[in-house]
Amino acid sequence: MLEQGFTLGNALEFLLMNFKQNDEAVIESIQSELSSGTPLNEVLLKLDFPSMICLQVYFAEMHGRVPETLKYAGAQWKKTEELKEKLSKLLQYPMFLLLILFTLLFLLHTFLMPRFEALYTALDFSPQGATAWLLSFLQIAPLISIASAVILITSSTVFALHFKRQNPQQKITLLMKIPILSSLFSLYFTNLFSKEVSHLLKSGFAVNEVFLILQQQTMHPMLKHVAYMMNNQLLLGHSVAEAVTVIDCFESQLAQLVKHGDASGRLAEELFIFSQFCETLIEEKVKTLLSILQPAIFLFVGVVVIAIYLSVMLPMFQMVGSI
Numbered sequence: 460m461l462e463q464g465f466t467l468g469n470a471l472e473f474l475l476m477n478f479k480q481n482d483e484a485v486i487e488s489i490q491s492e493l494s495s496g497t498p499l500n501e502v503l504l505k506l507d508f509p510s511m512i513c514l515q516v517y518f519a520e521m522h523g524r525v526p527e528t529l530k531y532a533g534a535q536w537k538k539t540e541e542l543k544e545k546l547s548k549l550l551q552y553p554m555f556l557l558l559i560l561f562t563l564l565f566l567l568h569t570f571l572m573p574r575f576e577a578l579y580t581a582l583d584f585s586p587q588g589a590t591a592w593l594l595s596f597l598q599i600a601p602l603i604s605i606a607s608a609v610i611l612i613t614s615s616t617v618f619a620l621h622f623k624r625q626n627p628q629q630k631i632t633l634l635m636k637i638p639i640l641s642s643l644f645s646l647y648f649t650n651l652f653s654k655e656v657s658h659l660l661k662s663g664f665a666v667n668e669v670f671l672i673l674q675q676q677t678m679h680p681m682l683k684h685v686a687y688m689m690n691n692q693l694l695l696g697h698s699v700a701e702a703v704t705v706i707d708c709f710e711s712q713l714a715q716l717v718k719h720g721d722a723s724g725r726l727a728e729e730l731f732i733f734s735q736f737c738e739t740l741i742e743e744k745v746k747t748l749l750s751i752l753q754p755a756i757f758l759f760v761g762v763v764v765i766a767i768y769l770s771v772m773l774p775m776f777q778m779v780g781s782i
Contacts, residue, residue, distance in 0.1 A: 461526040468493045471502070499525070504678075512536060514678040518655045521672050522662035542745065549749060553756035560760055564600045567767065572598060575774065593770035600763075627684035631708045643744060649710040650737035651682065653730040660727035666699055681708075699726075710737065 460470040500517040519528035659669045673686030692702035700718035720726030
């Protein structure tokens with residue numbers, strides 16, 4: 460709508476009338492905010508848009524590419540929602556199987572195992588070797604499942620609370636220590652930094668002005684912290700490439716690319732191309748992880764089912780063989 464000549468106020472008013480038909484208070488509030496000069500990123504934040512989209516719009520209002528950024532942010536949000544839906548569908552059946560498996564283990568442990576033990580006592584039979592191991596597994600499997608679930612939930616909650624209390628540098632250090640997640644975070648952060656710095660440089664801002672703009676935003680504390688650190692390096696007389704090497708969450712190629720871009724005078728263009736490259740790598744890595752996750756769950760379920768079957772049948776075979 461902006462590209463077709465609508466003003467920002469008219470465009471938002473039109474959209475709000477269609478998507479919030481019975482919420483005139485919201486429309487009036489947004490109109491009032493725009494009339495008083497409130498930036499679009501703050502308006503979107505009040506409409507409960509994701510902070511990452513609001514951050515992109517904040518930068519767009521600085522470099523002037525608002526329509527283009529809105530399109531890009533919408534496309535990325537759509538990709539994210541499609542990925543969430545895909546992950547949900549991908550995990551629905553395996554999680555259902557895990558639930559059935561746990562129920563089966565509980566029933567075997569509660570009802571079947573006591574009868575087997577009574578039968579073994581009556582026949583004076585003692586399971587040996589792999590059979591004894593499998594029966595022990597069947598007895599402790601429900602407890603292991605419950606303990607694992609409790610440990611997983613507790614550790615995740617503790618980690619989330621601990622992570623929330625950390626300052627930006629501590630958060631970066633912590634994320635870079637976690638296998639798999641560290642590579643994804645590095646690509647994500649490099650992509651974000653490269654893309655936004657590229658747009659700001661293309662709009663005519665000097666490098667030191669770019670870092671000041673990054674420091675002024677409040678929606679991404681880690682990006683603000685990194686910009687502060689890099690700006691300090693520039694004040695000490697270091698080049699941008701040298702400042703990049705101080706930050707441990709960037710991809711290793713970024714420093715070399717910045718050095719090459721400075722030398723060629725096309726730093727903005729090269730940063731944008733590199734951001735697209737990082738984005739492609741993120742998508743490939745996520746697809747790879749998803750393609751591994753479901754088969755891994757199926758394999759685990761299959762192994763446990765086979766173990767249950769053998770733990771029931773092998774003692775029977777041994778008792779028959781001992782008669």
